Structure formats: C-alpha cells, structure tokens
Amino acid sequence: MPANRKFEVKALSRVEGEGALYVKLEGGQVDWVELNIYEPPRFFEAFLRGRKVREVPDITARICGICPVAYQMSSCHALEKALGIDPGPEIRRLRRLLYCGEWIESHALHIYLLHAPDFLGYESGISLAADHRDAVEKGLRLKKIGNELLTVLGGRAIHPINVAVGGFHRAPSRSALKALLPDLEWALQASIETLQWVSAFDFPDHQVDYEMVCLRHPHEFPMNEGRIVSDRGLDVPVDEYEGHFQERHVPQSTALHSVRMPGMTSYLVGPLPRVNLCFDQLSPTAKRQAEACGVEWPCRNNFKSIIARAIELIDACEEAIAIIKEYNTEPSSSLASYIPRAGQGCHATEAPRGLLYHRYRIGDDGLIAEAKIVPPTSQNLGQIEDDLRAYLPGIVNLDDAEATRRCEHLIRNYDPCISCATHFLRLTIDRNPEPAVCTINPMQRG
C-alpha cells in the first residue's frame, strides 16, 4: 500500500437523493470526515407560508417520494393540535394502517434492492436478481403489497391524495381492505423468511455507543404517536423536542444537521433504536422472531439495522392484518371538520428511516404563518460522520475500491433519504502522511 495516495468515488449509489463524502487521512489517521449534501434546496418551509391548512399534507408529501405518508402524518397531527381537533379512534387506526403500508413498501425496497446487495457482494438488486431471482422477486412482491395497501387507503402509492387534516377524504370500503388479507398473510410469512435470510448475512463487528432516539408509546410499537425517549434517559413529550434537539447549518450542505442539546452531540434515529427501545411493544410474531434471530438485544451495531428493518416488516404486516380484521364498519364520518384559526402545534411520527418532526403556526387569517420540518436523515447526518470516523481506522489498509465500498455500505445502514434532508454521494479520500490541503470536488453528475 503506497503511503501517499488519493482516491475518489464518483457517487454513492443506492440512496435517495444526492450528496458527497469527503475523507482525509493523514499518516494513516482519520483527520476529517464530511458529508456534503448538495441536493438543491427546495424551500418547502418558505412556500408553505400563506397556504391553506387543508393544502399542507398534499404539499409536504412532495418532500419525499419514498416516504410521503410520513410527511403527511406529521403534518396532519401537528395541525390538528394547532386547531384543537381530535379525529378519534377510527381515524387513528386507519392512519396506523396507512403507515404500515409505507413501512412495508419502504423497508422491502431498502432490504432487497438497496442494502442486501452490499452484504452479498452485488452492485445492485438488479444484479442480485441474476443469481437470486427468487429472493428479489419475493422482495418486489412484498413491496407491491405495501404499495397496494397505500393505494386502497391513500388513492395511490406515491403522494397519496386521500390524507387530510381531520382524517381521510373518504373512508376505505370494508371489502376493498378485506380483499388485501390473503396477500398480507403471504407478506407476513415472507417477512419472517426475510428476517431469517438477512440474519444469516456476515456483519462487521462494529459496536458504537450511539444515543438511540425514537418515539415510545405505552401500548403500541411507535408510528404515529408517543413520547420522545433515548437510551440515555431522555423521556419528554414531543412538545419539548426543540428544547432537546437543535438544527445547525453547516457549510457545503443544503441539509441542516441536528444535534442533541446541551452537549451538541450526535444521535441515531431509525429502525435500530425503535427495536431496541420498544422491543416489548413489537407484535407477537415480530417479538418471537426477533428473540430467535440470533441477535442479542439491545444491539449497538447499525450494520444490523437490516435485521431491525426485517423485524419491523413482520410487525407492520401483522399489525395491518389485525387492523383490517377489526375493520367491520366504515366510520360514519371520515373527516373531522374544523374552522382554520390561529394556533400553534407540533408533532413527531416515525418515518421508516426515523423520527420526523413538524411544527406549524397558523396565523389570524387561518393560513400557515410558519413551518418547521426536521427530517430523519438530517438528524442522522452527524451520526453518520461520527460512525465513519470510528469505522475508518479499521479499513484504511484495504485497497481503495474496497475501503470505498465499505464506507458506502456503512452509509446505507442509515437508509438515508437525502432528498428529504434536501440531497448522492461522492467519496473522496485523501491519503497523505503530511498535513494535506482539503479539496472538495464538485460531483460529476451525469
């Protein structure tokens, strides 16, 4: 291995959105790690100002094509708090069902098409399919079933149109939902097989002392509601989020990085924190399978997030089946009425990739006066950098191509949605025994 060399990767793939990674090594030591997000800014928080309350879930869905439901859910709950309305238990169950659809679709996509290829030595799900067609077809069918659930409840899978502040424009028909049961029963079995499949992968031994953060609810695995908890003793209502977490704007990035206050430290959100901190709330089959999958919980190795995702896949399928089985009468009203009035409300829900916080202020004219949105990936960005800093010393002696591949794999553990955080990665590693000048290369797109 030459002592003095430099290498770069044009772009990190199999993530949603665009960005770059810059790594500088000096004398074999990691000197600087920086994730550059240069997905162009889209200014949602600015142009939500002056829009009507009822338009918000249609607009915020457009932040992310992979997890639009998460944006719609956090928007609706926050605005309902601002308006002082409660859509009631029937709507609450249907929203949870909708979220199950998104978790199934998003987790199946990430496990089979984006992340499993890293463990099995393929460059994509498409190449994986050449040798493991049955596995990829299983993943695609799982994903399709999640999307079908979204279509029945939301009107379509990407940017559902049926989600409203106050509930749903139209309640789903009983027969349309019940018709999904055979597919969901298949999906539950396929999810169990998915967990067995991913549990047998080889995992790097990478234990990190993350502060794990997620919602926790007294009666259910967290999706729509709960208190914000961490494994270091944080336990606060969502209203206090901004007192404990703060966004920082760093150069070279259109994403804001969130840090934990008061120490300005990084933290981890996503499937691993949820399974670790809410293990007792998993659905019966998910819990049984999680206990039997060979992982010691709590788990501090985020490479095993793929296992946590598979556990949540089981949970979401089982939950969806239970909710549909209980859906015997269509609600008399699917939409709580309201008169737009001044107020303020905030809420957090669990997007497939982690905690998603929204706050809105409605002005005296009944229009949105202020909006604040903190996506899961901007909360994880600082932790990804810290994680790379801890991981790099163990891989610096590998050749350039392999070191790069490992870094990309680590980043994919987070299922980053860079579009959400506003943002593809290009990895540049300077290897230099002398102090080097840091040069950031603009990504060659296209």
Place this chain on the structure above:
Amino acid sequence: MPKPKLAVFKFSSCDGCQLSLLDAEDELLAVADAVEIAYFLEARTQQIAGPYDVGLVEGSITTAHDVARIKMIRRQCRFLVAIGACATSGGIQALKNWGNVQEFVRAVYATPDYINTLATSTPIADHVLVDFELRGCPINKMQLVELIAAFLIGRRPWVPRHSVCVECKRRRAVCIAVAQGIPCLGPVTQAGCGAICPSFHRECFGCYGPKEQANLVSLAGFYGDHGTAPRDLVQLLRNFNGYAPEFREASNAIEREDLSAGTAG
C-alpha cells in the same frame, strides 16, 4: 445486438418519479432484461458511460450547475424524456418563481451565505430539446412502462391528452364541481392518474398539468361566478404544475384582475 442503454438522471425533485420504475414490481426485472439500465444511481452502483439510447430526466433546474449538466446530458442521449411535474413544469419548488428567493433562503437556512441557488425553478425543456414529456406528480408507472416498451419497438408512446373529466366519467364518479360546487381542476388537467381525487370525493389539483387547449379563462370565470374567491383560485392553480404556462398565465391574470378590482373598490 447489444441491448439499448437506459439512463436515469435526477435534478431537483423528491425521487418519486424515478422510484416509479422500481415500483413497477411486476415489470422491473423484464425491463432490466430488455434494456441495459446503464446509469441509475438510486438503484445501482454500476455506472456505464454514455452515450445512452434513452435518458429519463427527473427534477427541475434550480442551480447554475444544473444548467451546464443538463446540456451535457442532452449531448449523451439519443432520446431525452422529461418525467414528472418537476421536469415538465418546474414542480412545487417553482413556487419560488413568484417569491423573493433570498427571503426563502433566510426563512429556511440559518447561514444563507452557504446556499447557492438560482432565482427560479424551471422545466428541462426551457434549457434543452426534450423529445417527450411524461406528466404527473408522480408519473403513472404504467405510462413509464408503456414509454419504454414503445421505445423498444420504435413507435411513439400512447399517452392520452384528454382531460381528467373523461377518466372521471369512465370511473363513474359523481362530478364534485357540479354536484357539490367544489372548484376542481379536472376539466383543464391532462388525464393519466385515473381520476383518483374525484373518486375520493375531493377536487383534482392538477398533478398532470394543463391538458391541450384548456380553457382556463372560462373555467376560472365559472368558479368565480359561483362564489370561489380569486385568492383561492390562484392557490388551486399554483401547485405542482403552477409554473406550466397555461396555469401560470391564468393565476397571474386572476391576481391582476383581483388587484385592480381591489384598487378600484
């Protein structure tokens, strides 16, 4: 014979339209057999250099770098197809075209100096020749599969240009504009979604952009006469396709009239 090479490029967008290709779960592996997916960062690490037979472009142009990059992509693609509302009309982020971009930057970012953005969000066809536009926010995945299939056998894709109203009637949904008096963009919006919104008892909000020869003046006049406030009509039009010329001109005209009426009154 080598397989045709397909490339997928992204500009400012939510990733939802390129996701539509992965969402074609029943067709994806067949598509991957029929064409070489040569460049598609969201789905694969392998990147095969151009030239490409078909380039699908998602997203709108919002930075100086985007302008240079789309020109480079055009030179590498035999057929260039813009997919989705961002690529065909500037997308929801084109709302900034009506605002002061510096104010927008200050509203979102604590250190505005770090942000480099153009004052506008514009469609791909404003910058380079586009061979075909696939509308929608998001696009309809079956229209995307049709487009790829049509390309493979060398014909033009079959994409209907009539209004959402036609799909709505086929779906036997009750017209919400007539029956409930709700302003609906169905009459002036291109088909493609399957008239989902009216069948869910809500108005069409124009995801597929203006249909051919849409009569916006007449429709806006009708809704105005039936009690919709000018401001509400402007917001209905200024949405995911708000910067499409027909919708843009209509919302600007309503705003001007409202302003002069306000001054006169």
